[in-house]
Amino acid sequence: MKLQANILLRVLTPLILLAGSILLFHACQDRKTAPSKSSTPATPLSHDELKALGIEGDTPADTVATLVGQMKLWRKELETVKASNDALVQENQRLREREQNTDSRINDAINRQQTSASQQQNELLSSLQTQIQQLKGNRTTDDSLAGLGIDEPETTSGGPLRWIAPADALPTDKNGRPLQPALAFPSAMQNTAPQPEAPPPAVVKPVYTLPQNSTLIGSVAMTALLGRIPLNGSVTDPYPFKVLIGRDNLTANGIELPDIEGAVISGSATGDWTLSCVRGSLTSITFVFRDGTVRSLPAEGDKTGSGTEGNIGWLSDPHGLPCIPGERKSNAAEYIGSQFLLAGSSAAAQALANNQTTSTVEDGSITTALTGDSGQYVLGQALGGGLKESADWFKQRYGQMFDAIYVPPGQAVAIHITRQLAIDYELDGRRVNYRTAGERTGDLD
Structure with a gap:
């Protein structure tokens, strides 16, 4: 009897474990699928919406690939825009610094010029004052009386000079013009020759x-x-x-x-x-x-x-x-034809010479350098100058159309x-x- 109970226990134990495992497995499966069943299913896109998005007829995998590609493209464009903005910010900062440097140099130059002008003015003023003092110290005699045998009149030291007008002086206005006519010689002394008589009117x-x-x-x-x-x-x-x-x-x-x-x-x-x-x-x-x-x-x-x-x-x-x-x-045909040929030839020669040079613009200044054949450049300049002189000579001689x-x-x-x-x-x-x-x-x- 005891042996039979042991055998039954051995058989039931695995069955119970197996049944428990099956129940546990099903419980786990129900737990995983429960949220998906309870969630609302996604609404499919209409034909017009797919056409507007540009994924009409694409599979879900193609749609995902398209979206991923667009995201990558947008990221690249965003990086490019950021790089351009950074470059513009740096260029703007550089231009501001250059403008500040230019203003600073201009102000420094103006200040130096003003300082130099002020110094020169002060030096000239000092030199003039020194010369005036020297002249005052060297003035001992009146130069107007030198060589006339007239001694300088004695003057009291420190007394001011006083001007005495001559007795025969004529009164003048504020502009120095005499108020009364000056003395004149008689008219007979001016011209003794007989004056020519006016011709009588014609009859x-x-x-x-x-x-x-x-x-x-x-x-x-x-x-x-x-x-x-x-x-x-x-x-x-x-x-x-x-x-x-x-x-x-x-x-x-x-x-x-x-x-x-x-x-x-x-x-x-x-x-x-x-x-x-x-x-x-x-x-x-x-x-x-x-x-x-x-x-x-x-x-x-x-x-x-x-x-x-x-x-x-x-x-x-x-x-x-x-x-x-x-x-x-009219000479319009000859004049216009000759001027056209001379002016056109001169322009062509100048263009030939200019084709051998290269012009570059840097910091607002234009620099021209000879980068081509120097022989053609010299030839073009020579022909252009000669033809231009010929055109000017022709224009001066003919003047204008007649x-x-x-x-x-x-x-x-x-x-x-x-x-x-x-x-x-x-x-x-x-x-x-x-x-x-x-x-x-x-x-x-």
């Missing part, structure tokens, strides 16, 4: 009058009409011209001037490039009488004003066109008078020929 006799707005047709241009084109609204040194008016011309226009043989009109011309014509302004007219006496209008005293104010009329063609057609003349309108001599023109012209006969006036002194016109005697 004139009114004869004819050309009224304002008179027109003289059938005249002929004796010289060519060359009108320069105005530059910036003005003409520099316009070309003159002359127009001849015969006796028959004056009579044919209804102006009966039997004692006048003819007239010559002078003026200046300007051009109009757009219309290709010449405008003429009349400045003076000279009448020749039958006995040779000449009369020029306007007189010297009547030439008032400048430009159109001093003109006596203008020109037109026989049909009344105030601008006479002509031929265009544009003008040309009308040949012999052009028929009409004279339009804009001022009243008084034709007077001077009895003692100048004549072309004095050999006919006794042949005076009967109507004028």
